[in-house]
Amino acid sequence: MGQESLTITDNRTGAAYELPITDGTIRGMDLRQIKVDDNDFGLMSYDPAYINTASCRSQITYINGDVGILRYRGYPIAQLAEQGSYLEIAYLVLYGELPTQEQLDTWTYDIAHHSIVPDNFRRFFNGFRYDAHPMAMLISSVAALSTFYPEARSIRDQDSVELQTRRLIAKIPTLAAWAYRHSMGFPYAYPDNDLSYSGNFLNMMFKMTELKYEPNPILERALDILFILHLDHEQNCSTSTMRMVGSSLPDPYVAVSAAAAALYGPLHGGANEAVLRMLTEVGDVKNIPEFMDSVRRGERKLMGFGHRVYKNYDPRARIVKDIAYQVFEVTGRNPMLDIALELERIALQEEYFVERKLYPNVDFYSGIIYQALGLPPNMFTVMFAIPRTVGWLTQWREMLNDPEQRIARPRQIFDGADTRNHISISDRS
Ligand code: SDX
Numbered sequence: 001m002g003q004e005s006l007t008i009t010d011n012r013t014g015a016a017y018e019l020p021i022t023d024g025t026i027r028g029m030d031l032r033q034i035k036v037d038d039n040d041f042g043l044m045s046y047d048p049a050y051i052n053t054a055s056c057r058s059q060i061t062y063i064n065g066d067v068g069i070l071r072y073r074g075y076p077i078a079q080l081a082e083q084g085s086y087l088e089i090a091y092l093v094l095y096g097e098l099p100t101q102e103q104l105d106t107w108t109y110d111i112a113h114h115s116i117v118p119d120n121f122r123r124f125f126n127g128f129r130y131d132a133h134p135m136a137m138l139i140s141s142v143a144a145l146s147t148f149y150p151e152a153r154s155i156r157d158q159d160s161v162e163l164q165t166r167r168l169i170a171k172i173p174t175l176a177a178w179a180y181r182h183s184m185g186f187p188y189a190y191p192d193n194d195l196s197y198s199g200n201f202l203n204m205m206f207k208m209t210e211l212k213y214e215p216n217p218i219l220e221r222a223l224d225i226l227f228i229l230h231l232d233h234e235q236n237c238s239t240s241t242m243r244m245v246g247s248s249l250p251d252p253y254v255a256v257s258a259a260a261a262a263l264y265g266p267l268h269g270g271a272n273e274a275v276l277r278m279l280t281e282v283g284d285v286k287n288i289p290e291f292m293d294s295v296r297r298g299e300r301k302l303m304g305f306g307h308r309v310y311k312n313y314d315p316r317a318r319i320v321k322d323i324a325y326q327v328f329e330v331t332g333r334n335p336m337l338d339i340a341l342e343l344e345r346i347a348l349q350e351e352y353f354v355e356r357k358l359y360p361n362v363d364f365y366s367g368i369i370y371q372a373l374g375l376p377p378n379m380f381t382v383m384f385a386i387p388r389t390v391g392w393l394t395q396w397r398e399m400l401n402d403p404e405q406r407i408a409r410p411r412q413i414f415d416g417a418d419t420r421n422h423i424s425i426s427d428r429s
């Protein structure tokens with residue numbers, strides 16, 4: 001193979017340029033030398049939605065969308081989901097190596113002992129209307145956490161970064177559960193440090209008058225695996241938001257809040273809620289042909305299908321689908337599964353979906369499980385945000401330590417009005 005470079009001839013001037021190719025990319029700034037004269041700003045690349053732009057170097061998550069590969073720190077997702085516990089794999093994603101037993105014990109103790117939130121949050125959540133969406137409450141409450149830890153703004157202080165990281169990972173399930181409890185009109189349940197991360201979340205969600213909540217071990221394990229599957233996914237919309245907001249150096253609480261806001265959208269993490277609403281709307285397998293016609297006419301999307309990177313089956317979707325059957329052994333089969341399976345069967349063989357490489361993604365089956373666990377659809381994206389907080393923080397820390405990174409500030413193509421003078425209002429028509 002030839003030299004790792006591009007030779008570009010600018011046909012406007014006849015000038016030739018040699019641009020080095022590094023890791024399958026050219027540097028955007030190398031285009032700026034291509035000018036028609038000394039007054040020329042130079043070329044930029046134009047890439048709406050950054051479809052073909054690498055924004056950073058990263059060592060956290062590797063995805064090969066064409067063949068459906070997902071690895072955290074080099075470990076295949078299927079192995080981690082099958083053999084790991086949530087906090088163990090969260091440690092791997094964050095620190096880059098699987099923890100020793102001693103490291104895991106310390107990590108588990110630290111997370112458990114940061115899980116409580118200031119009691120002001122009882123009044124904070126009570127300030128929301130009865131029907132406030134839990135994602136909006138989570139986004140607000142995470143940002144509000146920053147008011148209790150002003151030292152978090154010292155993002156160059158490694159001890160502070162470490163402490164805020166543990167606080168956020170520990171408190172996000174408590175805030176999530178309290179948002180749910182408020183929306184249900186239930187009293188708030190406090191963390192139980194004897195329980196696992198997932199078990200404690202179930203405790204804070206569903207504990208009622210019993211003295212000690214005992215999570216069902218099958219449901220606890222299913223939730224652990226779901227949390228592992230949602231830990232990180234390289235430079236998706238919400239993670240890129242975390243990096244973008246983090247690049248101006250605010251505290252991590254408001255950056256996580258911004259990332260969660262990006263996740264909330266129905267094209268991203270809000271898709272699992274949209275899938276359940278779609279399945280409910282379809283209502284019965286006999287209605288699927290008419291529904292699929294509306295999708296093929298482009299009147300709506302098949303929520304939970306398609307992906308910017310995966311042009312093959314999302315490896316997470318396969319695992320989630322398997323978990324569904326384990327959960328239904330305990331909760332009883334969710335009738336929505338039959339509709340989901342038939343939609344998938346049709347989509348995997350229909351030309352419209354095949355030619356567009358639309359496969360089920362992680363959001364297609366997760367909502368059916370959350371519903372079986374007793375969660376309302378408006379809690380589904382909150383379930384996504386809990387583990388993804390680890391990915392957001394890991395990416396944020398990597399960005400802070402990357403010497404190539406600085407405040408993010410893209411450019412634009414301006415095609416608005418040229419210079420014009422102000423007109424007094426009496427002269428305007
Ligand atoms: C997540 O990025 C990540 O890594 C995200 C995520 C993570 O872990 O962080 O994996 C989590 O967000 C998963 C995706 C969840 N979203 C959904 O399930 C919503 C439904 N999916 C689509 O909106 C869409 O597939 C996206 C947003 C996921 C991807 O959009 P792209 O890459 O911009 O693709 P596109 O919209 O350009 O679609 C290409 C074609 C279009 O058809 P044409 O205009 O060429 O005729 O495919 C069609 C689209 O209309 N299409 C769909 C479709 N998704 C794309 N048609 C029907 N149903 C769909 N779901």
